[in-house]
Every structure is written in structure tokens, then in C-alpha cells.
Amino acid sequence: MRKLIVAGNWKMNTSVAEGVELAKKVSEYAEKKNLPAEKQIVIAPPFTHLAPIAQVINADKVILAAQDCAATTNGAYTGEVSASMLKGLGVKAVILGHSERRQYFKENSEILLKKIKLALAEGLDIIFCCGETKDQREAGANLYNNVIKAQLVDTVFTLSAEEFKKVIIAYEPVWAIGTGLTATPEQAQEIHEFIRKEIANNYNAQVAEDTTILYGGSCKPSNAAEIFAKKDVDGGLIGGASLKADDFGKLIDAR
Ligand code: PGA
Secondary structure, eight states, X not given: OOOEEEEEEOOSOSOHHHHXXXXXXXXXXXXXXXXXXXXXXXXXXXXXXXXXXXXXXXXXXXXXXXXXXOSSOSSSOTTOOOHHHHHHTTOXXXXXXXXXXXXXXXXXXXXXXXXHHHHHHTTOXXXXXXXXXXXXXXXXXXXXXXXXXHHHHTTGGGSOHHHHTTEEEEEOOGGGTTTSOOOOHHHHHHHHHHHHHHHHHHSOHHHHHHXXXXXXXXXXXXXXXXXXXXXXXXXXXXXXXXXXXXXXXXXXXHO
């Protein structure tokens, strides 16, 4: 079944103490709202915050996610954190393919597919990000549609339909991330519809119907309701606005 999700990607922000406080507030909010099972709240704090946050949130109300995982199983990989380590902490999902990982850490589809497989092997859900850059957008729909399609074809579309059930897609136009520029509701809907059609082509109509597709990129309380109202937009992956409990609460309400 398709879920309606508001997910907070905290990126490399907050001290552990601040993060624990923020997570507590989100969890309290979620408890107060008592959302139906198909409406989910996800938070993705930095690695260092996951263990203490797992202790303070109501795991029935808030899904704990990581922002990345290693492309290998445990071993001599200094600085890495494996999917199995995350699983052991109570983490339920992992964000993969974020444009910041692609851009700054040179993650390509080959690396991402390894991460996807390892995360799935631990039973984690995948929030898989895709999206075009400003130049690609300006080059026209033919190009940006192909860019997004290729990001999916080379990675999550290689999974079986059964495995793909664990995948949530996040469409995040790179030109809208942290820039204050948001895709219009129509621009978001156009791509979400395109992605859903491609899922149907690759699997079938039912799989496409059941897939949750989130929008991300300068989503905030003032613009979220309009974007979330679109037929193929099932919620948001929120960066900046997820760092303020009040704003994040408003985004949850918008969905
Ligand atoms: P933003 O980030 O909401 O700060 O634009 C979204 C994201 O990168 O997931």
C-alpha cells in the first residue's frame, strides 16, 4: 500500500543534545496526532545521534532512518558504518542516492546499487533520491526525464518487484535543494507522474500505484500543502525545515 510520508533529513546538523531534544519533540507531536498507519513520520539524524535518539522516540510513531550506509559489509573500511550496524540500533530505513552524496562523495549508480542491496539484506527500507541539476532542467524535458529515468534504471529498477516494495522514491530536483527555489506543484506532479509511469513500465501498474513518491527541495510550511495535494505526490523529504520542530509539525499537518 502507498504510504503518505513526511521525512526529515537533518543532514550534518545539530549537536547530539539538540538532536535528542528535536527527536523528542517530533515523537511527542506524533503521539499527540495519533496518525493512521499509512501516514508515517521519518527522521534521519546523523549517525552519531541514532543510538541516543532510538532511546527517546516512540518507534511505533516515528521511523528512525540513517542518511547513508556503507557499500560493503563489516571489515577494514575506516570511517564507514554498515547497514547491519544501523539495523542493530533500531534504524528502519536509509536514505540513498541523495544529490549531496552524488556530488560531494562521487557516489554513482554502481556504488548505490551495492548500498541498496546491503540495506535490503538487513531488511531496511530505502528512501532513494533522484533528480536533475539546474543545467539539465534548462536543457528541457527530454533530457531531464532521461536523467531521472537512468538514475532509477541503473539502481532500484534492477530489483525484483518483491524487493522494490521496500523502496520509497524521493524526487529532489538538485536546483531546489537548500536554495529556496521550490518546484511548482505542477513541476513536481509532472515528474512524479513520469516516475510512476516508469515504475509501471518496469514492473506493473499495481507496483506503481503502491509506490510512495516524495518531493524534496526547499519544502516548507508555506508551500508544502499545495505540493502535497498533487495526485502523485505522497509527501516530502525535508531538509532545512525538518530542523525546527514547529515547522516539521506544520509539514506533517500539511500532508
Ligand atoms: P531542503 O533539503 O529541504 O533543505 O531543500 C531537502 C533534501 O536535501 O532532502
